[in-house]
Every structure is written in structure tokens, then in C-alpha cells.
Amino acid sequence: MKEMLFDRLDRFGWYALLMAMAGDVLISWILPVFYKDYSCLKFSISALGNPQSPVRIPFNIWMLVEGILFLLSQPVLYKCFHDTSHGLTNVLIAFTAIFAIGACIFTCFFSVNESKDIVTVASKIHGFGSVLGFMLFLFVPLIVAILSFKENDVTVGIISIISFVVSFFFFVLFVMADKPEFSNTRLGNEGLWQRLNLVFMYVPLIIVAIKNIMSGMK
Numbered sequence: 001m002k003e004m005l006f007d008r009l010d011r012f013g014w015y016a017l018l019m020a021m022a023g024d025v026l027i028s029w030i031l032p033v034f035y036k037d038y039s040c041l042k043f044s045i046s047a048l049g050n051p052q053s054p055v056r057i058p059f060n061i062w063m064l065v066e067g068i069l070f071l072l073s074q075p076v077l078y079k080c081f082h083d084t085s086h087g088l089t090n091v092l093i094a095f096t097a098i099f100a101i102g103a104c105i106f107t108c109f110f111s112v113n114e115s116k117d118i119v120t121v122a123s124k125i126h127g128f129g130s131v132l133g134f135m136l137f138l139f140v141p142l143i144v145a146i147l148s149f150k151e152n153d154v155t156v157g158i159i160s161i162i163s164f165v166v167s168f169f170f171f172v173l174f175v176m177a178d179k180p181e182f183s184n185t186r187l188g189n190e191g192l193w194q195r196l197n198l199v200f201m202y203v204p205l206i207i208v209a210i211k212n213i214m215s216g217m218k
Helices: 002-034 045-049 056-072 074-081 086-109 121-137 140-150 154-177 190-217
Strands: none
Touching (some): 002 056, 002 074, 002 190, 045 056, 045 190, 056 074, 056 086, 086 121, 086 140, 140 154, 140 190, 154 190
């Protein structure tokens, strides 16, 4: 009975992680349908929560839910990897938690403005939390790769390394897109680069979550 309960709790943690990542990608493409002047290619995801946005409320609620889902997944991530490397697992947990709080929960309570020229205390807090969260989470695929190689899981290790390189590439493009000299060029697709960056950052954790869910069903 106790083993069954722990097994269900583990599955819940993995499902929470999958819902957070899948929802983040889907919501960032679905909500713009209801925001007439919003471009998924040009605008960052956080712009969906600006004070003038018609989808501000559902977006902010989702960001809070997403952050909570990430935090609820921390116990299973720890349980999955701590025997392989206690130190690396703690770093993985810390980076994921900071992303959940800084890039998700902070976004719910501290929104950016419709124009980047308007700077408020809320937008500054949002910017700090989001930048810190994204920069740390960027290295999650690399950490998962190292942990996977330590476990002799070469397939997940290689996929995670590739995901890290590709996500880093899109992160660089995302940063460059914010520069005035690139705003009217193809490099100016800030929203597209951010969304692709997220997808590849999530890939390793998606694979790990699905593998653990499937193994728990056997």
C-alpha cells in the first residue's frame, strides 16, 4: 500500500513537470490568437501579460500555475538523480526552482509594459527575475547530459548535449533580437527565438519525465 502511494506521488511529480513544460509552449502560441496586435514572431512571451493585453488575466494565472508545477516536480527530480551525483542534482534543483520563481511566478505578479520604453518597478523586477531564471535554466540540459552519461544513458546524454547547444544558439539570437540594429531584420524575431529556446531547453527533461512514467507503469 505504501509503495503504491509513493509510486503515485512520483508519477504526479513527473506529470506536473510535463504539464509545466508542455503548457508553457502551448499557451505561448494559443493566447496570441485572442490578442489582435500581438505577433508570436516579434514579441516576447511575457508581453502577453502587459497591462493592455486582452489575455493578461489567463496568462498571469497560467504563469503562477506553471511555476507551482515546476516546484512540485522538484522531489522527483531529486529522487531520480541524487544517487548519481548529489552535488549536480542540487544544482539542477536550484536552477529549476529559480526558473520557476523568477521566470514564471514573478511574471504573474510583476508584468512588463506594452512598450519597452516604459520602465516601472514591476518591469524591473520582472526583467531581473526572468533574465536570471532563463540564464540558469539554459544550463539544465547540460546538467541532465552529464548526469545521464554518469548513468551510462548515452542516448539521453547525447540528446541533452544537442539540446543545450541548440537552445544556447537560440538564446543568443533572442538576446541579439532586442538590439535596435537588428529590429528590422530577420534576426529581430525575438518571440520566435524565445519560443524555440524554450522548446530545446525542455527536451531533456521531457524525455526524462516520459522515461520515468513509462518505467513506473511496468
